[in-house]
Amino acid sequence: MSDAMIECEGLTKRFGNFTAVDHVSFSVARGSIFGFLGPNGSGKSTVIRMLCGILEPTEGTARIAGRDIAREGDETKEMIGYMSQKFSLYDELTVNENLVFSGKLYSLPDKELKRRRDELIGITHLEPYLDRRAALLSGGWRQRLAMACALMHKPTVLFLDEPTAGIDPVARRELWDLLFEFAGQGMTLFVTTHYMDEAERCSHVGYIYNSRLMVCGEPDDLKRMPEVSPPGTRRLDVTCDHVTVALRAMREVKGVLNATVFGQSMHLLVDETVRRQEIDEKLRSVGIASPEIHEIGPSLEDVFVTLTAKHAASNQQERAA
Amino acid sequence: MNRSPFRGLNAILFKEFITVLRDPMTLFFMLFPPLVEMIAFGYALDNDVKHMPLAILNEDRTVESRRFLDRFVNTETFRIVGEVQTIEEMASEIRKGRASVGMQIPPHFTRDLRAGHPATVQMLIDGSNSTTALQALNTALGVALTQSVEMMMGETGRRTVPVEIRPQMLYNPTMRSPNFYVPGVIGIVLQIGTTFATAMAVVRERERGTLEQLLVSPLSRWGLMLGKLVPYLCIGMLMAMLLFSIMRFLFAVPIAGSVIALLFATFVYCFALLSIGLFVGTKAENQMQALQMSMMFVLPSVFFSGFIFPRETMPWIFYALGSILPTTYFISLIRAIILRGANFFEYWHALTILTGMAVFLFCVCALRFRKKIG
Numbered sequence: 130m131s132d133a134m135i136e137c138e139g140l141t142k143r144f145g146n147f148t149a150v151d152h153v154s155f156s157v158a159r160g161s162i163f164g165f166l167g168p169n170g171s172g173k174s175t176v177i178r179m180l181c182g183i184l185e186p187t188e189g190t191a192r193i194a195g196r197d198i199a200r201e202g203d204e205t206k207e208m209i210g211y212m213s214q215k216f217s218l219y220d221e222l223t224v225n226e227n228l229v230f231s232g233k234l235y236s237l238p239d240k241e242l243k244r245r246r247d248e249l250i251g252i253t254h255l256e257p258y259l260d261r262r263a264a265l266l267s268g269g270w271r272q273r274l275a276m277a278c279a280l281m282h283k284p285t286v287l288f289l290d291e292p293t294a295g296i297d298p299v300a301r302r303e304l305w306d307l308l309f310e311f312a313g314q315g316m317t318l319f320v321t322t323h324y325m326d327e328a329e330r331c332s333h334v335g336y337i338y339n340s341r342l343m344v345c346g347e348p349d350d351l352k353r354m355p356e357v358s359p360p361g362t363r364r365l366d367v368t369c370d371h372v373t374v375a376l377r378a379m380r381e382v383k384g385v386l387n388a389t390v391f392g393q394s395m396h397l398l399v400d401e402t403v404r405r406q407e408i409d410e411k412l413r414s415v416g417i418a419s420p421e422i423h424e425i426g427p428s429l430e431d432v433f434v435t436l437t438a439k440h441a442a443s444n445q446q447e448r449a450a
Numbered sequence: 451m452n453r454s455p456f457r458g459l460n461a462i463l464f465k466e467f468i469t470v471l472r473d474p475m476t477l478f479f480m481l482f483p484p485l486v487e488m489i490a491f492g493y494a495l496d497n498d499v500k501h502m503p504l505a506i507l508n509e510d511r512t513v514e515s516r517r518f519l520d521r522f523v524n525t526e527t528f529r530i531v532g533e534v535q536t537i538e539e540m541a542s543e544i545r546k547g548r549a550s551v552g553m554q555i556p557p558h559f560t561r562d563l564r565a566g567h568p569a570t571v572q573m574l575i576d577g578s579n580s581t582t583a584l585q586a587l588n589t590a591l592g593v594a595l596t597q598s599v600e601m602m603m604g605e606t607g608r609r610t611v612p613v614e615i616r617p618q619m620l621y622n623p624t625m626r627s628p629n630f631y632v633p634g635v636i637g638i639v640l641q642i643g644t645t646f647a648t649a650m651a652v653v654r655e656r657e658r659g660t661l662e663q664l665l666v667s668p669l670s671r672w673g674l675m676l677g678k679l680v681p682y683l684c685i686g687m688l689m690a691m692l693l694f695s696i697m698r699f700l701f702a703v704p705i706a707g708s709v710i711a712l713l714f715a716t717f718v719y720c721f722a723l724l725s726i727g728l729f730v731g732t733k734a735e736n737q738m739q740a741l742q743m744s745m746m747f748v749l750p751s752v753f754f755s756g757f758i759f760p761r762e763t764m765p766w767i768f769y770a771l772g773s774i775l776p777t778t779y780f781i782s783l784i785r786a787i788i789l790r791g792a793n794f795f796e797y798w799h800a801l802t803i804l805t806g807m808a809v810f811l812f813c814v815c816a817l818r819f820r821k822k823i824g
Binding site for chain 2: 178181182183184185202203206207209211213214215217218219220221222226229230231233234235236
């Protein structure tokens with residue numbers, strides 16, 4: 130048996146003339162956390178919906194644990210859990226009732242339902258809220274409940290569509306701790322997100338832009354791509370006063386290929402020939418003294434920015450031609 | 451592994467019953483408006499014409515003319531609202547709507563009567579409402595005819611009239627209009643409550659995004675549809691029993707036939723209506739659309755089901771339209787059971803058609819409902 134839990138080949142969805150997902154192919158191995166990134170409207174949710182079997186692909190195939198979703202829908206549905214963007218819960222039901230409902234939906238026998246519910250309550254710490262209506266829970270707790278509901282039937286693949294959108298940082302970190310725990314137990318996780326720090330924590334990431342999968346792989350491999358880290362260049366982090374002034378100055382230096390502000394510092398992509406002295410001197414000339422400079426590796430954001438810019442440029446060329 | 455066609459039904463039932471019972475206000479607002487509508491409709495649709503306002507221009511002022519007027523008042527069809535002095539004044543009273551009928555007794559009424567000449571009385575009737583106008587006319591003709599016949603019998607010494615019709619009014623001997631209308635009102639009112647309820651129950655899931663969550667699960671469509679239908683079927687039956695009680699005790703319409711048969715017919719009818727609601731719910735994108743689509747089903751049944759207007763006189767197209775509405779069969783069924791005390795062999799065809807419709811509509815809903823979005 131193949132170790133790929135999620136596989137899709139040439140997955141395409143068209144709505145009339147609009148192609149929402151354009152020949153997307155990738156596979157996700159058992160026990161990995163696959164981070165799926167891309168701007169709003171790029172086709173992330175459409176891919177998830179096709180993988181969950183609630184949206185029919187126009188072309189291509191998708192398999193869960195080797196089973197074709199189109200042909201063995203009921204079997205694959207047993208295996209997957211899905212937590213939608215909206216944490217779709219029944220507001221008028223209590224926390225406990227929402228869990229019982231999810232269990233019944235998957236026809237769990239009473240005994241197992243109780244056992245599983247207690248187990249998930251333990252994991253998610255929902256105990257104090259059991260009799261509270263879902264409508265009265267805060268965002269973080271709603272999200273925990275939604276996840277517990279999605280896990281009642283012990284899915285082997287869990288899809289999470291922007292699980293951390295709009296919840297506080299503590300809840301966000303706790304959720305990720307849970308996700309790592311599940312992955313450690315052999316569950317396969319497919320997560321869409323906008324947060325780069327979350328993407329960095331995934332074992333694999335895919336980046337979809339304009340309906341096409343631009344890149345897919347382990348974060349470290351992506352960062353080593355020649356488009357992202359061209360040979361003969363390095364990335365520097367420069368911390369100094371008046372970052373915006375410094376940025377303008379840096380863009381005038383020959384050999385600085387790219388400069389971006391990151392909070393109190395800026396990231397430079399420079400030619401190997403550029404030396405620290407040159408940077409120091411240039412900054413002093415605009416009145417900025419004693420910058421802290423050190424070398425850094427590319428971030429996933431760098432990867433996605435580079436790829437998006439490249440894609441946009443090639444599109445423009447196409448249009449010009 | 452559980453592969454029953456109703457997979458997940460118990461989950462949906464569990465959830466729907468909690469949802470319905472948890473919020474007493476929702477339940478109240480589902481049950482209360484139909485009861486009010488029923489009472490309002492029941493009273494409003496009373497077209498027994500009684501005590502029509504009558505204006506008098508009595509230029510004769512004799513005992514005979516007053517006795518003649520008394521005969522009119524004694525029919526209970528008329529009530530004298532005032533005397534006027536001129537014919538113009540009488541016409542004006544009718545135009546103002548203060549009187550529906552005006553009667554002018556000429557100065558020589560008693561003289562003509564005694565002399566054996568034909569005595570004429572002029573009647574002005576407001577014809578803008580044809581039903582009441584017709585009844586006023588018939589009553590007036592009847593009163594005049596009765597008096598004429600009595601006088602002629604007095605002159606000739608005969609004791610009986612040459613031809614006499616002896617009518618026997620079956621099933622509604624006092625010809626009360628509530629007996630005819632109220633069962634129909636129940637058919638209409640039930641439809642409004644139940645169709646909206648299931649349509650909303652499905653659309654709400656779509657709007658909140660919970661439908662997506664259901665579709666991801668192995669829940670079967672039959673399980674989903676039946677789970678949505680059963681709780682509202684219970685409420686529908688509860689509502690129907692309340693409506694029948696109001697009919698029986700407030701409007702005093704006796705139930706001639708079997709109550710069990712009546713409840714069974716209601717059960718089948720509610721099932722059909724709820725299936726229409728489900729159908730609307732699976733097609734509508736939001737609550738507004740659901741409301742409009744439900745109205746599309748509800749409105750024709752008010753006009754074409756025979757609830758108010760007899761279907762027999764309709765142009766064929768509206769007659770045909772009425773033939774595909776469950777309400778048509780339900781109203782004819784319950785009129786048969788409540789008023790005429792019909793037994794199963796006398797109404798089985800309407801019940802069969804209604805049952806067929808219920809099963810057909812439910813199957814269409816479940817089969818057409820695709821476990822997909824978009």
